[in-house]
Amino acid sequence: MKRTFRTTVLTVGALIAALGLPAGAAHADTTPRIDLRVLVVSDGDPSTDAIAAELAAAGTPYTRIDLTQPGRSVIDADFLADTVGGRPRAKFQAVVLPNDNPFPAGSSEMAALAAYERTYDVPQVDAYTYARPEAGLQYPVFGGYSGSLDGKQAQVTVAGKSGPFGYLDGPVPFEDNDPAIGESYAYLSRPVAGADFTPYVEAAIPGQSAKGTLVGEYRHDGRRELVVTFVYNQYQQQFRLLARGIVEWMTGGVHLGASRNYFSVHVDDVFAADDRWNSTLNCTPGDVDCTDPNATPDPIRMTAADVDHAVEWQRGKDFTLDFAYNGAGSVDHREDNNGADPLADRLIARRGEFRWINHTYSHPFLGCVQDTSVVPWKCATNADGSTRWMSRNDISDEIAINRVWGLSAGLPLVNDELVTGEHSGMKVLPQQPQDNPNLALALGDNGVAWLGSDNSREPDQRRVGPATTVPRYPMNVFYNAGRASEQVDEYNWIYLSRAQGGSGICEDNPATTTCLPAPLDTATGYAGHIVPLETRIALGHVLSNDPKPHFIHQSNLAEDRIAYPVLNGVLDGYAALFAEDTPVVNPRMKDIGAELRRRADWQTALRAGKITAYRIGGTVTVDAPAGLAVTATLPTGTTLAGAAFGEAYAGAVSGWTPATGTPLSLTLPASSAGPAAHATKPAPATGPAPRTRVPAGVTDPVGHTADG
Numbered sequence: 001m002k003r004t005f006r007t008t009v010l011t012v013g014a015l016i017a018a019l020g021l022p023a024g025a026a027h028a029d030t031t032p033r034i035d036l037r038v039l040v041v042s043d044g045d046p047s048t049d050a051i052a053a054e055l056a057a058a059g060t061p062y063t064r065i066d067l068t069q070p071g072r073s074v075i076d077a078d079f080l081a082d083t084v085g086g087r088p089r090a091k092f093q094a095v096v097l098p099n100d101n102p103f104p105a106g107s108s109e110m111a112a113l114a115a116y117e118r119t120y121d122v123p124q125v126d127a128y129t130y131a132r133p134e135a136g137l138q139y140p141v142f143g144g145y146s147g148s149l150d151g152k153q154a155q156v157t158v159a160g161k162s163g164p165f166g167y168l169d170g171p172v173p174f175e176d177n178d179p180a181i182g183e184s185y186a187y188l189s190r191p192v193a194g195a196d197f198t199p200y201v202e203a204a205i206p207g208q209s210a211k212g213t214l215v216g217e218y219r220h221d222g223r224r225e226l227v228v229t230f231v232y233n234q235y236q237q238q239f240r241l242l243a244r245g246i247v248e249w250m251t252g253g254v255h256l257g258a259s260r261n262y263f264s265v266h267v268d269d270v271f272a273a274d275d276r277w278n279s280t281l282n283c284t285p286g287d288v289d290c291t292d293p294n295a296t297p298d299p300i301r302m303t304a305a306d307v308d309h310a311v312e313w314q315r316g317k318d319f320t321l322d323f324a325y326n327g328a329g330s331v332d333h334r335e336d337n338n339g340a341d342p343l344a345d346r347l348i349a350r351r352g353e354f355r356w357i358n359h360t361y362s363h364p365f366l367g368c369v370q371d372t373s374v375v376p377w378k379c380a381t382n383a384d385g386s387t388r389w390m391s392r393n394d395i396s397d398e399i400a401i402n403r404v405w406g407l408s409a410g411l412p413l414v415n416d417e418l419v420t421g422e423h424s425g426m427k428v429l430p431q432q433p434q435d436n437p438n439l440a441l442a443l444g445d446n447g448v449a450w451l452g453s454d455n456s457r458e459p460d461q462r463r464v465g466p467a468t469t470v471p472r473y474p475m476n477v478f479y480n481a482g483r484a485s486e487q488v489d490e491y492n493w494i495y496l497s498r499a500q501g502g503s504g505i506c507e508d509n510p511a512t513t514t515c516l517p518a519p520l521d522t523a524t525g526y527a528g529h530i531v532p533l534e535t536r537i538a539l540g541h542v543l544s545n546d547p548k549p550h551f552i553h554q555s556n557l558a559e560d561r562i563a564y565p566v567l568n569g570v571l572d573g574y575a576a577l578f579a580e581d582t583p584v585v586n587p588r589m590k591d592i593g594a595e596l597r598r599r600a601d602w603q604t605a606l607r608a609g610k611i612t613a614y615r616i617g618g619t620v621t622v623d624a625p626a627g628l629a630v631t632a633t634l635p636t637g638t639t640l641a642g643a644a645f646g647e648a649y650a651g652a653v654s655g656w657t658p659a660t661g662t663p664l665s666l667t668l669p670a671s672s673a674g675p676a677a678h679a680t681k682p683a684p685a686t687g688p689a690p691r692t693r694v695p696a697g698v699t700d701p702v703g704h705t706a707d708g
Contacts, residue, residue, distance in 0.1 A: 032088040032120055036256050036613040036620070038062040039092040041075070041102065047128035048098045050234035054243040057545045059257035059602050059631050061611070063092070067102060075109040080116040090120040093615070094250035099129035100225060118222040123250050125226045131189035135227045136197040136218035144189035144212050145205045149230060151176030152184075152203055154214055154238070160200035164249035165242065167582040167650040172201060174238045177536070184238065186230035188212025196220060197227075201242065215242065217249070226250065237536075240543035241577060244650060248633075254620060254668065256613050258631045258654035261578070262585045263542045263570060264549035264592065266322045266452070266472060267557060268419065269479070271344055272329030272363060273299035274555035277480040279489040282503075284480045288372045300482035300555040301329075304346035310557055311353045313564065317571050319586055322549070323347075324359035324419045324452075327405030348409050355588050356411045357452070358418050361402035366395050366425035367436045378431055387432075395425065395442035403446070417589045418443070418467070419452035426453060426464065440465025450593040455548055461596045470593040473541060473550045476514065476534055477566060482559035484526035491530060492519045527565065535569030542574060542584065547592045582650040598629045598656055618668045626661035637669030 038055055040062050042048040055062045065072055073079060081090050095113060103110040117124055131137040131144060140146045154172040156165045174184045188205050189212050191197035201215035218225045226249050232239040244259055275286030276298040285295035314320055330344035360366070368379035369388040380388045399418060406413050420426070425439035443451065444466045451464055455471035462469050481487035495516045496502025506515035520529050538550060556563035574584055587595070605611050605628055612623040613632075620638075624630050633654040638645045645666055646653035657664065 030087055031617045032090055033084060034090045034093050034120060034122075034615045036061065036251075036254070036615060036622075037092050038094045038096060038250065038255075039075075039080075040064045040096045041067060041098065043067045043098045043102055045098045045128060045231075046233040047228070047231055047239075048096060050232055050239050051096050051125065051127055051243070051246060053234040054247060054259075055257070058247070058255075058259045058633075059599060059606065060247065060251075060255050061257075061606055061613070062096075067098075076112050077116070080112060081120070087616075088120075089614075090116070090122060092122065093252075093255070094123050094125065096125045096127060096250070098127055100126045100135045100227065114221070114223060117224075121224075123224045123226065123252075125246060125250050126228060128228055128231045131187040131212075131229050133192050133195075135225070135229075136191055136195040136216070136220065137187075137189040137213065137227065137229070138192055140187050140189050140212075142189075143205070143208070143210070144187065146187050147185065147206075148182050149174045149184040149186045149203060150179075150182065154201050154203040155211075156201055157199050159198050160215070160245070163198075163200060165200055165245035167244060167579050168241060169577055169579055171577060172238055172241050173577075175236055183236070184230060184232070186214060188214065189229070191216070200245075215246075235540065237540065237543065240540070248652070251633075253633065253635050253652055253672065254615060256611070256622070256630075256632050258633050258656075259545040260547075260585045260649055260654075261542050261545070261574070261582065262547040262587065262592075263319075263538070263574075264322060264547075264586055264588070265567065266324055266357065266419065266549050266551040266589070267554055267563075268324045268359060268551055269329070269363065269554045270302070270323040270325040270359070271333075271347065272326040272554070273301035274479050274482075274553050276300050276482065276555075277478065277486050277490045279486065282493050287480075288370060288377050289375050291372075291375060300480075300558055301333075302343055302554050302558045304342045306558050306561070307343065307346040307350055309561065311350055313567075314353060317567075319571060319584070320353075320355055322355040322357055322588060323554075324357040324551075325402070325406065325411070326359050326361060326363045326421075327402050327409075328362035331405075344409075348411075351409070351411050356406065356413055357589060358399060358402050358406065358413065358415075360398040360418075360421055361405065362398065363421035364390070364394075364398060364424075365422060366390050366398065366420050366439060367428065367432050376431070389436045389438055390425075392438040392441045392445070395436070395438055396445045399442060399446045399448065414588065414590055416447055416449035417452075418446075418448045418450070419472075419589075423452065423454045423457070426451075426458070426469075428457065435464060440467075443467045450590045452551075452589065461593070461600060468593055468597060470589050470596065471548050473538070473548055475538065475550050475552050475563075475566065476530070477552050477556050477563055479553035479555055481562060482555045484560050484562050485522040487530065487562055488520050488522045488525040491525070492516065492522075526562065531565045531569060534566045535573065538566065538570045539573055542570060547585075547587065547595050549589060549592055579650075581648065598631070601628060602631055615668075618670065618672070620666040620668065621663050622659070622666070623663040624659035626659055628659045629656040630659050630664060631656050632666070634666060635669055635672035637672070639667045640664065 038060065040048060040052045042064060052062060052064055083089060095117065101110050116122060126135060129135050131140050138144060152174050156168050156170050156172060176183065188203055196219040197216055199213040199216040202211040202213050205212045214230050215228050218227050226246065275284045277284050281292050281295055283290035286297035310321065330341050333341045369390065370377045371380040382388055403415060425436045427434050443464060448467045451467040451469050453469040453471050455473045459471055461471060478487055478490055481490060492502065494503050494505055495514050496519060497507055498504040500519060506512045552563050605625060610625050614621055622630050633652050634645060636653050638653055640657060646655035
């Protein structure tokens with residue numbers, strides 16, 4: 001198989017001309033400008049698109065070229081580089097390709113890329129490529145392996161831990177979510193003899209004691225490639241674990257945007273009680289849609305012992321829960337129990353152990369007045385047919401009275417946070433397609449700036465009057481279950497077919513992903529099925545640079561304390577994967593809201609082309625509109641105006657800093673000047689690469705043909 005690039009035989013002078021460098025650039029003492037933007041070349045494969053999704057989530061600028069689209073931009077010298085003020089400019093700091101060479105043989109585009117990478121020391125990521133000599137690896141038929149890695153565990157090497165994957169503890173487990181479906185195809189192989197190849201992630205070759213590489217760095221012909229030999233998509237855990245390192249490798253740890261692993265958990269209805277699921281009636285007595293005359297409420301409420309357990313659990317996990325509280329729950333309990341409320345007494349005594357959020361005083365529905373004479377309920381109407389809404393005064397009283405009650409109890413409140421009962425007041429389909437118009441007014445009356453919303457209904461942040469929403473992930477640990485058997489019984493009813501005694505929701509909504517082929521055992525189904533599934537979903541959010549909080553209910557901390565197995569699964573699973581310098585970030589609601597809002601503003605500015613950033617030697621310059629918060633990830637020791645920049649995370653520093661209207665100038669530490677700072681002239685031209693043929697019987701799955 002040929003891999004001979006025409007650029008390899010160019011003279012230095014011809015290479016300069018091909019890249020559009022000014023005459024004499026090979027000898028001028030001119031450090032090139034490297035723009036902080038990544039070039040992503042895709043042919044529609046999921047692996048390249050996964051890397052693009054990682055860049056997008058972090059706020060790292062990139063340009064995507066789709067090779068399958070007619071009329072796309074042609075990748076040539078002018079596309080890649082030019083001059084600005086007489087200084088050579090590389091328009092991209094890194095290149096991501098679907099494989100080591102996705103172009104036809106003799107492609108001028110691949111030749112231009114190779115020359116560009118050599119000239120500016122720009123690294124290339126091969127998102128998913130076949131193990132072959134052109135990528136520095138032996139063909140798998142020579143003692144390697146081609147096949148599934150489902151359920152296997154890879155390992156970060158010593159070089160990987162001291163390099164781009166140092167934020168990981170070492171293990172990289174590969175998912176196996178469905179034994180009937182192949183999820184992770186890979187090629188395991190060893191470096192070609194004499195190749196300058198450093199494995200970063202390896203896995204055992206089946207049937208051998210030897211290991212084969214899955215991710216490694218190949219240096220050749222004056223170029224650097226990160227070679228990845230397993231396929232993935234943006235949601236798979238193995239990619240999520242390695243994504244940060246891929247980006248750090250390709251950017252040299254200098255890029256716009258930032259990424260952290262977040263996990264916050266809100267516990268709703270604290271001080272109150274939650275109605276219990278009735279396995280005979282298949283509804284929840286006390287709920288507006290449970291109208292059976294035999295429906296007798298059976299509330300679930302935490303005890304003082306549950307509070308102590310929560311405190312000790314938090315201390316053991318170095319984690320803080322957010323308690324969304326309803327003061328009327330305690331007031332009513334005292335009225336019914338001669339003034340006694342051991343739960344409230346213990347919560348107040350240990351109030352400093354938790355964060356607290358106003359959840360309204362009595363947890364009413366704050367939207368339209370509900371007509372519960374029909375199932376499902378509908379909005380009541382006035383005589384003229386208009387919707388009857390809960391009034392501004394009533395909503396405001398619910399917010400204000402609960403705040404006063406909390407302050408009188410000494411709760412350490414942040415007064416501009418609010419979560420309404422059932423996220424009510426905001427639109428809820430199909431019954432209430434718009435917000436209660438009185439909600440925004442009441443939020444203004446009470447200085448509410450951050451309003452919890454249901455991510456399953458509204459995943460995007462939006463304004464409600466003076467407040468900005470904070471979408472919250474509902475965990476599929478039900479509010480009306482205090483015991484594991486209740487959770488499983490309700491889970492079976494919701495996700496089984498009608499023929500199996502279920503609700504039929506899966507038949508009516510084929511897109512539902514948690515449908516069951518058969519009933520779960522009420523004794524084992526929670527630990528055996530629900531906990532692993534909910535853990536995987538929540539951990540997926542944690543690993544996706546997603547700060548949105550999750551929410552459960554106080555009932556889940558009572559009785560069987562069914563929330564803890566899921567929370568333990570997330571936190572213990574995380575601790576087994578990540579190094580100590582990459583902790584779970586556990587912010588409160590208003591900080592999450594601010595992070596989401598900064599990100600939205602940043603993305604808007606990026607799309608509008610209002611941000612310019614580049615590196616010249618050891619200096620990074622960022623030009624952005626005044627007042628915009630700028631985000632970047634940079635090496636430890638970077639300074640801005642003489643002061644340390646950012647906060648330490650995952651072996652780097654990152655954070656936000658406001659633009660002032662004049663370009664920001666960040667100084668990298670001397671130890672991080674990096675190759676780009678020294679790429680003042682093109683690397684020497686090399687001779688032709690040796691011809692390599694695909695051995696007989698070998699299939700090259702990434703589109704190359706023998707001798708093609």
